[in-house]
Amino acid sequence: MxxxxxxxxxxxxxxxxxxxxxxxxxxxxxxxxxxxxxxxxxxxxxxxxxxxxxxxxxxxxxxxxxxxYEEYDFDLDGLIDTYYFYGEEGLERQEIDSNGDGKIDIWVHLYKGMFMKSYERDTDFDGIVDQKKEYGSE
Ligand SMILES: [Ca+2]
Ligand SMILES: [Ca+2]
Ligand SMILES: [Ca+2]
Ligand SMILES: [Ca+2]
Structure with a gap:
């Protein structure tokens, strides 16, 4: 994806x-x-x-x-670990590589630039999402 x-x-x-x-x-x-x-x-x-x-x-x-759009290598190991995607209302999605293996394992979806709509996580880092949470969208 x-x-x-x-x-x-x-x-x-x-x-x-x-x-x-x-x-x-x-x-x-x-x-x-x-x-x-x-x-x-x-x-x-x-x-x-x-x-x-x-x-x-x-x-x-x-x-x-x-x-x-923004991307950061927050821990300065040479690999980008956090991506921010913006839309009409501001920040829409954040993608994070939390274990530094170069693959995204947290996806955060936002609305109105600041409220969390849902998130997905790949907690064992095998590339398959195994945790999802939906919040209200409005
Ligand atoms: Ca990094
Ligand atoms: Ca310089
Ligand atoms: Ca540098
Ligand atoms: Ca990862």
Whole structure:
């Protein structure tokens, strides 16, 4: 499921990037923050927050400046472990790799950007959801 979402994400992204700006925020001579402006007005910020040369944070903004996608490597092991997907009402879904094996094992669905609608978990990390909980949606 995660791969399909990813594919759609990239297919909906214009392939032509207008401009990339690289920044060296800690003055060590290596770029650690990149800002890309795309032809359709959206923007992407990529950050290497611990300056080890490996990107650990990506944030995308739509043409109106609203966040529409984020990914983080919170434990800085080089693998992205948390993804945020945004819709019209703000944050819609969070996907988490809680054991650092590179595979999502928690899916959280939200409404109105902050209320939990439901979640699914793969508690034994075999790739199959084994726990689901639904909350009220309104
Ligand atoms: Ca730097
Ligand atoms: Ca890093
Ligand atoms: Ca990680
Ligand atoms: Ca996992």
């Amino acid at each position: 995660k791969n399909i979402l990813y594919l759609l994400f990239f297919l909906s992204t214009p392939l032509v990037c207008q401009a990339v700006s690289a920044y060296d925020t800690n003055d060590d001579g290596e770029a650690d923050k990149w800002i890309e402006d795309f032809a359709d007005g959206h923007m992407k910020i990529t950050v290497d927050s611990d300056y080890n040369g490996v990107v650990d944070r990506v944030i995308r903004f739509d043409s109106e400046g609203r966040t529409d």
